[in-house]
Amino acid sequence: MNNLYNGIKERLFYTLGKRPDKASLHDFYMALSYAVRDQMMTYWLDMPRHPKKDVAYLSAEFLIGPQLNNNLISLGIRDEAKEALAEYDRALEDILDVAEEPGLGNGGLGRLAACYMESLATLKVPATGYGIRYKYGIFKQLIKDNQQVEITDNWLHGEWPWELCQPDESVFVGFGGRVENYVSDRGNYRVRWVPDEQVVAVPYDVLQLGYRVNSCNRLRLWRADATETFDFYAFNIGDYLASVEHSVAY
Helix, strand or coil, X not given: CCHHHHHHHHHHHHHCXXXXXXXXXXXXXXXXXXXXXXXXXXXXXXXXXXXXXXXXXXXXXXXXXXXXXXXXXXXCCHHHXXXXXXXXXXXXXXXXXXXXXXXXXXXXXXXXXXXXHHHHHHCCCCEEEEEECCCCXXXXXXXXXXXXXXXXXXCCCCCCCXXXXXXXXXXXXXXXXXXXXXXXXXXXXXEEEECCEEEEEEEEEEEEECCCCCCEEXXXXXXXXXXXXXXXXXXXXXXXXXXXXXXXXX
């Protein structure tokens, strides 16, 4: 049996809690994705973490597309994946149809940013792409009665296997507010910014492989959380909407 076969089996059993004979197409997609990500981690963790130069690519969008097929091709293990899935009487094409389209971009800007990240990894240039982890993307389009109908693109309705949450690296981000003047303990004139509101920015890393090279970069995408997700005082006095106002806002 090849490595991917064993990886799929382990992920089905230990991560998803499913036996192969009871697993759905989506379960096999998740298990294969985790098994592929395990192989990608070797490239990421073996790279030097403090290069002399590191490119920082900032973009509001990264239209990276479904990741499973891209990563299989970059690792050169697409045929191995086919063989592994055949042992479970599953076809790779059926699994790829289940892959989520991450709602991280909308058009040319996002696709250009994704292409730059792929090229940098292939050229072995250390780089990090910084962006936003959009929860709902833009929208999905349906055609009903010859009319366009927009529906919510809830692409993060479940766990996305290609991201690594890094909650220990969360930071506070301030918005609005005012500037105050004060005198320090040593009698020096100082200025400080007092934000009107703050959110907790939680980072997620999405590995970006180079094509057929032992090189791997990352996207660092940020999620915004409220500093206080639940107001017990508002809840206790019966103002249930106000008790979750902050968490809904972000």
